[in-house]
Amino acid sequence: MDSTIVKGLRVLETLAASDQPRGISELAREMDLNKSNVQRIVGTLLSLGYVSKDSATSRYQATLRMWEFGLQVVHRNQVRRAAQPYLRGLYEKLNESVFLCVPDSDDILYLDKMEAAAPVRISSQVGARAPAARTASGKAILAHLPTEALDRAIVAAREHFRIADIDPAKLRKELAAVRADGFAISQSGYRPGVNSIAAPILGRDGTIMGSIAVTGPVERLDLATLKGYASEIINAATRISEAL
Amino acid sequence: MDSTIVKGLRVLETLAASDQPRGISELAREMDLNKSNVQRIVGTLLSLGYVSKDSATSRYQATLRMWEFGLQVVHRNQVRRAAQPYLRGLYEKLNESVFLCVPDSDDILYLDKMEAAAPVRISSQVGARAPAARTASGKAILAHLPTEALDRAIVAAREHFRIADIDPAKLRKELAAVRADGFAISQSGYRPGVNSIAAPILGRDGTIMGSIAVTGPVERLDLATLKGYASEIINAATRISEAL
DNA sequence: CCCCACCATATCAATATTCGATACACAGGG
DNA sequence: CCCTGTGTATCGAATATTGATATGGTGGGG
Numbered sequence: 001m002d003s004t005i006v007k008g009l010r011v012l013e014t015l016a017a018s019d020q021p022r023g024i025s026e027l028a029r030e031m032d033l034n035k036s037n038v039q040r041i042v043g044t045l046l047s048l049g050y051v052s053k054d055s056a057t058s059r060y061q062a063t064l065r066m067w068e069f070g071l072q073v074v075h076r077n078q079v080r081r082a083a084q085p086y087l088r089g090l091y092e093k094l095n096e097s098v099f100l101c102v103p104d105s106d107d108i109l110y111l112d113k114m115e116a117a118a119p120v121r122i123s124s125q126v127g128a129r130a131p132a133a134r135t136a137s138g139k140a141i142l143a144h145l146p147t148e149a150l151d152r153a154i155v156a157a158r159e160h161f162r163i164a165d166i167d168p169a170k171l172r173k174e175l176a177a178v179r180a181d182g183f184a185i186s187q188s189g190y191r192p193g194v195n196s197i198a199a200p201i202l203g204r205d206g207t208i209m210g211s212i213a214v215t216g217p218v219e220r221l222d223l224a225t226l227k228g229y230a231s232e233i234i235n236a237a238t239r240i241s242e243a244l
Numbered sequence: 245m246d247s248t249i250v251k252g253l254r255v256l257e258t259l260a261a262s263d264q265p266r267g268i269s270e271l272a273r274e275m276d277l278n279k280s281n282v283q284r285i286v287g288t289l290l291s292l293g294y295v296s297k298d299s300a301t302s303r304y305q306a307t308l309r310m311w312e313f314g315l316q317v318v319h320r321n322q323v324r325r326a327a328q329p330y331l332r333g334l335y336e337k338l339n340e341s342v343f344l345c346v347p348d349s350d351d352i353l354y355l356d357k358m359e360a361a362a363p364v365r366i367s368s369q370v371g372a373r374a375p376a377a378r379t380a381s382g383k384a385i386l387a388h389l390p391t392e393a394l395d396r397a398i399v400a401a402r403e404h405f406r407i408a409d410i411d412p413a414k415l416r417k418e419l420a421a422v423r424a425d426g427f428a429i430s431q432s433g434y435r436p437g438v439n440s441i442a443a444p445i446l447g448r449d450g451t452i453m454g455s456i457a458v459t460g461p462v463e464r465l466d467l468a469t470l471k472g473y474a475s476e477i478i479n480a481a482t483r484i485s486e487a488l
Numbered sequence: 489c490c491c492c493a494c495c496a497t498a499t500c501a502a503t504a505t506t507c508g509a510t511a512c513a514c515a516g517g518g
Numbered sequence: 519c520c521c522t523g524t525g526t527a528t529c530g531a532a533t534a535t536t537g538a539t540a541t542g543g544t545g546g547g548g
Binding site for chain 1: 245246248249250252253256257260261263284285287288289291292293294306307308309310311312313314315316317318319320321346348349353355370371373
Binding site for chain 4: 035
């Protein structure tokens with residue numbers, strides 16, 4: 001299982017997630033690894049350019065290298081490419097924030113967004129992960145998942161995001177409705193004060209590829225307004241599906 | 245030197261850079277590694293979620309995981325945070341594409357941009373690397389580099405980007421002018437038909453942190469127009485520097 | 489002012505881990 | 519229907535990784 005790679009990437013992830021530069025001993029303690037081991041690993045990552053060293057303090061931090069490679073993957077992403085013009089179209093038509101989500105190992109990932117110029121709070125949601133069962137985008141995806149994947153996703157939501165208050169039976173019922181309607185709605189389900197409506201993007205063979213969602217504050221996007229956008233969003237999602 | 249990590253990341257980079265899913269033998273041949281070795285490495289990356297397997301064809305490709313972690317680093321980037329409002333301001337005032345660059349191990353990296361809605365060609369320049377000596381953004385950075393770093397950068401430009409036609413003496417002269425003027429200009433220097441003007445962002449201690457640039461087609465942005473934007477850009481860059 | 493405690497870093501023998509030749513099952517093409 | 523390619527599993531040998539230990543440097547408290 002190449003444990004050296006596992007450790008190496010864990011160190012890299014830790015550094016990427018850390019606000020400040022980190023020292024060797026500090027990392028070793030926090031990650032429960034041997035100090036010498038961390039020293040070697042960080043040294044290797046340094047020589048590969050994934051990590052930089054503040055020579056004054058001898059502390060290390062992640063560089064932009066991961067981002068650089070990661071972007072290559074995103075730029076090639078077919079769903080993103082297909083969705084981009086429609087995201088923009090929706091945004092310009094409705095003047096609300098529009099998101100693109102994709103399923104990623106049992107939860108969902110925000111892949112792209114179009115957003116009003118200067119939002120009040122800096123919602124750096126692109127690149128973030130969210131529990132599928134709580135968001136409109138997520139439910140649009142879950143509704144079209146094969147049953148065994150859905151089961152895993154429910155378990156994952158409870159474990160990974162420590163969400164205990166999901167009633168599987170109730171969720172399954174809601175998802176059946178989503179499948180029938182063609183759209184999913186969330187009212188303050190994930191972020192309080194935020195409502196949204198989402199529609200699924202399906203591949204040629206009917207497998208779920210992602211979803212697009214319109215999101216905004218409850219004051220502006222009440223249930224009636226959301227439902228008014230339904231056909232607009234379903235239409236866009238369908239066009240994206242066809243473009244795949 | 246933890247050669248296992250080196251190999252692991254090389255495999256990951258190769259997959260991230262590859263358009264199509266790759267097979268084990270293929271990778272092994274291309275990367276000059278043992279087939280068993282690649283198999284183990286890819287298996288490890290798979291179990292860590294950095295790579296996914298197309299179970300039909302048994303081919304592997306990079307997932308969005310690297311991007312996810314990479315984004316965390318970008319989002320925290322101080323220069324990017326400080327520059328963002330000014331980038332937007334410049335874009336709205338001038339109605340031209342605006343870029344933010346940072347120096348990164350001997351060349352430059354495009355960190356952020358604000359761009360007209362639907363550009364003719366899809367310039368996915370964010371995340372891309374460019375030879376510093378050829379671009380306005382790069383020259384604005386080079387001009388404020390300590391001499392030994394500048395020497396390295398010139399060598400790197402010739403080797404890494406295989407640019408032989410850089411005259412070091414001439415470049416140094418140009419950079420002195422850039423330092424005096426406070427801005428750098430490029431006319432079709434890197435991408436033919438593209439002109440741009442850039443100003444440096446400096447840290448508290450005077451070290452170069454990055455640069456901002458306005459870029460556009462030669463027809464619209466001729467030399468006179470570019471120079472007309474100079475004070476605008478220098479002003480923004482200075483404000484960003486102060487915000488750091 | 490000096491000591492001590494902590495740090496990053498270097499060393500090196502021991503061994504756990506990676507390595508790669510070999511083998512196998514499977515798929516597709518000639 | 520073989521034959522050459524693939525992905526995958528196995529296992530002894532080899533070696534790269536490991537971690538206790540040592541060193542030099544730095545900063546803070548007495």
